[in-house]
Structure formats: structure tokens, C-alpha cells
Amino acid sequence: MINPSSNLTSSDYDELAGNFVSWRFFLFFLRNAQVLELVVALFVFVAIHSLRQKKRQGLPIWPVLGMLPSLVLGLRGNMYEWISHVLCQQNGTFRFKGPWFSSLNCVVTADPRNLEHLLKTKFPNFPKGHYFRETVCDLLGDGIFNADDETWQRQRKTASIEFHSSKFRLLTTESLLQLVHYRLLPVLENVVNNSISIDLQDILLRLTFDNVCMIAFGVDPGCLSMGLPQIPFARAFEDATEATVMRFVTPTCIWKAMRYLDLGAEKKLKRSIKGVDEFAEKVIRTRKKELSEQISNDKKQRSDLLTVFMGLKDENGQPFSDKFLRDICVNFILAGRDTSSVALSWFFWLLDQHSLVEDKILAEICKIVKERQEFDPKSPLVFRPEEIKKMDYLQAALSEALRKCSFCLFLPLRNQFSDVVVEDDIFPDGTVLKKGTKVIYAIYTMGRMEAIWGKDCREFKPERWLKDGRFMSESAYKFTAFNGGPRLCLGKDFAYYQMKFAAASIIYRYHVKVVKDHHVVPKLALTMYMKHGLKVNLIRRDRSPLHT
Numbered sequence: 001m002i003n004p005s006s007n008l009t010s011s012d013y014d015e016l017a018g019n020f021v022s023w024r025f026f027l028f029f030l031r032n033a034q035v036l037e038l039v040v041a042l043f044v045f046v047a048i049h050s051l052r053q054k055k056r057q058g059l060p061i062w063p064v065l066g067m068l069p070s071l072v073l074g075l076r077g078n079m080y081e082w083i084s085h086v087l088c089q090q091n092g093t094f095r096f097k098g099p100w101f102s103s104l105n106c107v108v109t110a111d112p113r114n115l116e117h118l119l120k121t122k123f124p125n126f127p128k129g130h131y132f133r134e135t136v137c138d139l140l141g142d143g144i145f146n147a148d149d150e151t152w153q154r155q156r157k158t159a160s161i162e163f164h165s166s167k168f169r170l171l172t173t174e175s176l177l178q179l180v181h182y183r184l185l186p187v188l189e190n191v192v193n194n195s196i197s198i199d200l201q202d203i204l205l206r207l208t209f210d211n212v213c214m215i216a217f218g219v220d221p222g223c224l225s226m227g228l229p230q231i232p233f234a235r236a237f238e239d240a241t242e243a244t245v246m247r248f249v250t251p252t253c254i255w256k257a258m259r260y261l262d263l264g265a266e267k268k269l270k271r272s273i274k275g276v277d278e279f280a281e282k283v284i285r286t287r288k289k290e291l292s293e294q295i296s297n298d299k300k301q302r303s304d305l306l307t308v309f310m311g312l313k314d315e316n317g318q319p320f321s322d323k324f325l326r327d328i329c330v331n332f333i334l335a336g337r338d339t340s341s342v343a344l345s346w347f348f349w350l351l352d353q354h355s356l357v358e359d360k361i362l363a364e365i366c367k368i369v370k371e372r373q374e375f376d377p378k379s380p381l382v383f384r385p386e387e388i389k390k391m392d393y394l395q396a397a398l399s400e401a402l403r404k405c406s407f408c409l410f411l412p413l414r415n416q417f418s419d420v421v422v423e424d425d426i427f428p429d430g431t432v433l434k435k436g437t438k439v440i441y442a443i444y445t446m447g448r449m450e451a452i453w454g455k456d457c458r459e460f461k462p463e464r465w466l467k468d469g470r471f472m473s474e475s476a477y478k479f480t481a482f483n484g485g486p487r488l489c490l491g492k493d494f495a496y497y498q499m500k501f502a503a504a505s506i507i508y509r510y511h512v513k514v515v516k517d518h519h520v521v522p523k524l525a526l527t528m529y530m531k532h533g534l535k536v537n538l539i540r541r542d543r544s545p546l547h548t
């Protein structure tokens with residue numbers, strides 16, 4: 001021990017200094033250990049609290065970040081399966097809590113009772129809302145997808161009358177027949193003759209793009225042609241859609257700043273919308289000229305949407321502006337561009353794994369064809385509308401494909417990210433919805449829930465759609481691929497006709513074999529594309545045994 005009253009030697013000083021340093025170090029350690037302990041305790045508390053929340057709310061809720069970390073982890077894997085898992089655990093509805101600084105809070109539901117409430121019973125309480133409209137307005141303007149209230153009602157009414165008119169039906173069936181027989185089948189035949197593999201999804205996308213442009217604009221862009229050319233309008237449309245989707249995953253203030261500064265995805269969007277507008281303006285100008293000068297002999301025969309809307313007047317008795325005509329057409333092209341083709345791609349992928357289903361479809365087609373009075377197996381076969389109608393098993397298989405691989409969860413254009421509650425409300429399952437809450441409904445999950453489809457919900461089973469061999473449709477609030485209520489898909493009947501016609505024409509001629517080891521995964525986009533397309537080989541059928 002050092003005696004403080006005595007004279008200190010240098011070694012005493014050293015000892016003293018050493019003790020002092022150890023003491024300070026001890027104090028320093030004590031203080032930091034306390035901080036460390038506090039940090040550890042806080043962390044344990046937050047972790048326990050968050051995990052407790054997980055039990056109650058489906059996902060852990062972290063301070064500041066809310067459920068964002070789980071969402072980020074979920075996005076890294078198969079997002080659709082991840083959301084389905086969370087929803088199933090939460091009996092079909094859960095409340096997502098976003099970070100404090102974001103507007104990501106929303107209610108996600110896959111409960112058919114809630115769907116009926118949202119899409120039909122309380123339809124006016126769930127409009128598309130300002131957020132949705134603002135995000136897509138540069139591309140969609142005031143078109144049907146983006147409109148609420150009267151603007152929507154007017155377009156819906158006119159388009160609905162048009163979609164059910166015999167002239168329009170003729171246009172759709174004729175245009176499809178031309179495309180399938182003069183463009184699709186020659187392209188496929190070329191593939192078979194050269195023994196090459198193709199991306200069937202790409203071919204089908206080209207088919208439906210050309211088809212919907214013929215219906216909306218009355219113009220054929222020629223995407224599906226030998227050599228599969230790049231068409232600037234199609235490219236611009238695709239780029240514009242992709243860049244618009246980016247806005248849904250970017251904070252509003254950021255994409256707005258990027259738009260102002262003309263940067264990144266916003267720069268691409270501006271450029272591609274310009275391409276879409278130039279094409280639309282040219283078509284509108286030419287059609288106006290054609291109609292006013294009465295040049296074309298078949299002008300009275302035209303029944304595309306553009307011509308129909310050009311002949312109508314707005315609420316002030318004035319012809320619709322060019323901008324509004326452009327919006328109407330762009331929205332319809334968006335509606336019919338990739339929906340049927342992507343559904344068909346998933347259908348062929350499933351068929352590849354279910355040869356029994358393929359055999360049954362083929363048997364049905366052959367039976368129907370054999371009923372023709374003047375059937376000649378050697379002449380090229382073109383299916384008639386009444387034959388397509390009779391293909392119940394094919395319709396069941398397509399519906400089953402739509403159920404199993406239905407459209408993606410975060411599709412802003414499929415309503416899921418759009419409905420904002422106008423007045424406080426309560427879902428039939430008891431979920432409280434405060435005014436302004438965003439509601440997402442998970443179509444993909446609904447197609448795979450045991451509670452909705454039974455124990456065999458994961459199986460591909462067209463038979464579930466048949467009763468006494470006839471196709472039976474399901475409630476729109478259970479099978480939500482086409483939406484329901486007042487906003488039920490306007491093109492549903494046409495989509496089925498288009499898919500059945502194209503599928504039957506292909507299956508009758510070829511066996512579609514997915515290339516071995518081709519990796520099929522969904523892509524985060526407006527519609528649930530296959531990220532790497534659908535690489536297939538086609539094997540020509542020897543048709544003679546089919547008719548025995």
C-alpha cells in the first residue's frame with residue numbers, strides 16, 4: 001500500500017499511476033458495460049415485443065421500420081408464396097405496417113366475403129383513389145382503368161354496349177382468326193421445320209398485342225410476323241408500362257423529383273410515353289381524315305373502339321378531345337395486351353406437366369371437329385365460334401390455370417393497390433378500416449387457399465370446374481382473376497374466346513414441350529409474366545390417329 005504522507009519514490013508514482021489507469025479503465029468499462037447492457041436489454045425487449053407482434057399481426061413490427069424488414073426478405077424469395085403463407089396464417093386478412101416515413105400501411109385480404117364487400121356491396125366506398133390515379137396518370141390519363149365516378153361510368157357504359165354488339169364480336173373473331181391462321185401458325189410451322197426452340201410467351205404476347213390494337217385502334221402493328229420484328233410502338237408501350245410500375249415501388253416524392261429532373265426510370269417513361277402518343281396521334285389524325293373525307297369504302301364497317309368513340313359526344317355535346325380518345329385506346333390496349341397471353345403461357349406450362357389433361361383437351365377437340373358434317377381431315381382446320389363455345393373441358397383447364405397461376409399480387413392495374421377507403425368501414429371478417437386505409441386483395445393467394453378451394457387446392461384439376469361435363473363458372477369473389485362487381489373485366493368473354501381459339505389451334509397441331517431445365521419463375525410486373533419466358537419445342541402431331 002502507498003502511504004500518501006510519506007515521500008514518494010518514482011516506483012511509487014508508477015504504481016500510483018498504474019492504479020489510477022486501472023481505476024479509470026474500470027470506471028470506463030463499468031459505464032460502457034452499463035450502456036452495453038442497456039443496449040442488449042433494449043434489443044432483447046424490442047425483439048421479444050416484435051416477435052410477439054408477429055404472433056398477433058403475422059409479421060414482426062420493428063420500431064421505425066415497421067414490417068419493412070420482413071417485406072424486404074420476402075421480396076428476395078418467391079414473394080407470392082411468402083404473402084400467401086402470411087395470409088393463410090392470419091386467416092385471410094392482415095394489416096401491413098410500413099415504416100414511419102412511408103405511406104405503405106395497408107390491409108391485405110384474401111377473404112371472399114371481404115372481396116364481395118369491397119367490389120360490390122360497398123363499391124362506392126372503395127374508389128381507385130388519388131394515390132393510384134396520380135401514379136399512373138401520365139400513361140393512362142383519364143382512361144377507364146384510371147377513372148372513377150362519372151368519367152368511368154360513361155366509358156364503361158359505352159364500351160360495354162360496344163363489347164356486346166354483334167359488329168364488335170365479328171371484329172374480334174375475324175381479327176383473331178386472321179392473326180392465328182396467317183401469322184401465328186406459319187411462325188410455329190417455321191419453328192417446327194427448323195427444329196428450333198422458341199419463347200412461346202413472347203409469341204403469344206405479340207399475338208395479343210396485335211389483336212388488341214386491331215380492336216382498340218383498328219390498326220395492326222405487325223408484331224407477330226415472320227422474323228419477330230421489333231415494333232417501336234410495342235417497345236414504347238412496354239417501356240412505359242414498366243416505368244410506371246417502378247413508381248409503385250418508389251416513394252412518391254422521389255419519383256416526382258426524378259420526373260422533374262428527367263432522370264432514370266422517369267426519363268425512360270417520358271420518352272416511351274412520347275412514342276405511344278406519337279403513334280396514337282397519327283392513328284387518330286388518319287382516322288379523322290378518313291371519316292371526314294369519306295375516302296375509305298369500308299369506313300362504315302369499322303367497329304373498333306376508336307371509331308365508335310369518335311362518333312360520340314361528351315357531356316357538353318362536343319366531340320371527345322384527341323387526348324381523351326388517346327386515353328381510351330391506351331387503356332384498352334393495356335387491358336388486353338398481356339393478360340390473355342400470360343395466362344396462356346402458364347396454361348401451356350401446366351399442360352406440359354399434366355399429359356392426361358392434354359389428352360382430354362385433344363379428345364374434346366377431335367370429338368367436336370368430327371361432328372362436322374363435311375369434315376375433311378386433309379384440309380386446314382379453322383375452328384368456328386360455335387365449336388369454340390362447346391369446348392367446356394378446355395375452358396375448365398384454362399380457368400384452372402388462371403386460378404393456380406393467377407395474376408400478381410402487387411398489380412396496380414388490377415385494383416389491388418388502388419382501393420382507398422372513403423368512409424370508416426368494417427369488413428365482414430371484422431377488420432376495421434379507417435378512412436384513407438389502402439386495401440390490397442391478393443388474387444394469387446386466393447387461388448391457392450385451402451379454405452376456398454378445398455384440400456386439393458394445389459392440384460391442377462380442371463374437373464373442379466365441370467358439372468355433368470359442362471363448364472360451371474365460380475363466384476367472382478372466389479375466383480377473382482377477372483375482378484367482380486361493377487368493375488368486372490369487360491373483356492372476359494372475349495379473353496376466353498381468344499385463349500380457347502389460340503390454345504385449340506395450337507394443341508390440335510402440336511405437342512408443346514417445355515425445354516428441359518428451363519427455369520420458370522414469375523416476374524414482378526403488371527401481370528405475372530414468366531421472368532425468363534417459356535422456352536418450348538413443338539412436336540407436330542400425327543393427326544390421323546386422332547380421328548379414329
Ligand code: HEM
Pocket residue numbers: 144145156212215332335336337339340343407412413414415416480481482483486487488489490491492494495
Ligand atoms: C385472361 C385475360 C384477362 C384477365 C385475367 C383480366 C382481368 C381483369 C381485371 C382483374 C380487371 C379489373 C382491373 C381494375 O379494375 O383495376 C379487368 C378490367 C378490365 N379488363 Fe380485363 N382481363 C383479361 C383480358 C381482357 C381483355 C382481352 C380485354 C379487352 C380487350 C380486357 C378489358 C378490360 C377492361 C376494359 C377493364 C376495365 C373495366 C373497368 O374498370 O370498368 N380484359 N380485367
